[in-house]
Amino acid sequence: MPVPLYQAKAEFFRMLGHPVRIRVLELLQDGPMPVRELLANIEVERSNLSQQLAVLRRSGIVTSAREADTVVYSLAGPDVAELLGAARRILTELIAGQQGLLDELRAALPVDALTRGR
Amino acid sequence: MPVPLYQAKAEFFRMLGHPVRIRVLELLQDGPMPVRELLANIEVERSNLSQQLAVLRRSGIVTSAREADTVVYSLAGPDVAELLGAARRILTELIAGQQGLLDELRAALPVDALTRGR
DNA sequence: TCGCAAATTGAAGATTTCTTCAATTGCTGC
DNA sequence: GCAGCAATTGAAGAAATCTTCAATTTGCGA
Incomplete structure (x- = not known):
């Protein structure tokens, strides 16, 4: 019993429906980028960015990899x-x-x- | 002071993020369709469909026109x-x-x- | 005008998503 | 080991969205 396709699509679009997540995806279009740099380009506090990155990761549209003491994100x-x-x-x-x-x-x-009047 | 573009994009995707709204857009791809027929193709009660149509209309992605006693929707x-x-x-x-x-x-x-375990 | 069917609207409660904070994990250098 | 920075996690309250119901609008025919 698979998830109906139109529901999967709706979830997918909902996943895109956040300004920070959109900015992340746009930035990653130029290539992989460490969190530190995403943070420098987006006006959001660190833990909020982490939350949004987690949403993107869960959906599978981005992947993350640790390199030494930083984490690098890429488009999947x-x-x-x-x-x-x-x-x-x-x-x-x-x-x-x-x-x-x-x-x-x-x-x-x-x-x-x-x-x-307004 | 325009709405930042990435916020407009996020709102746009959020507007798409609902199963009923997705189905409506898919059905309208084959051409304009009256509400009655949308209703026959989507499992949702009338007033809920109206609410979702209102969301689509507000965003401008569809338009509606009254024809006699029915209302016809089209992609914009x-x-x-x-x-x-x-x-x-x-x-x-x-x-x-x-x-x-x-x-x-x-x-x-x-x-x-x-x-x-589940 | 009245009644009827189609569609929309407004409002309320339920559900989901956002933001923020404190706590935690992973890695590096001392 | 432990201090310090990077990043993530869990949880709680705030905010937005969904669903549903009753009430309303619009056009048509009796």
């Missing part, structure tokens, strides 16, 4: 860039779409109609 | 298939990887070592 497979790329394309589209909508509204309304 | 853009495809590739990879690991373990342990 080559397709992550492709995924993040597809996501960026859709996001760009969505943001452009919303922007376009805003523009239309602005053209038809007083200039402060969209911000007034 | 063409790139969704690409995204779901990339996700499937990675998932397949991950599952294969985990399977490979399990196989290695099985080769080195008593046959019931991995299921015993």
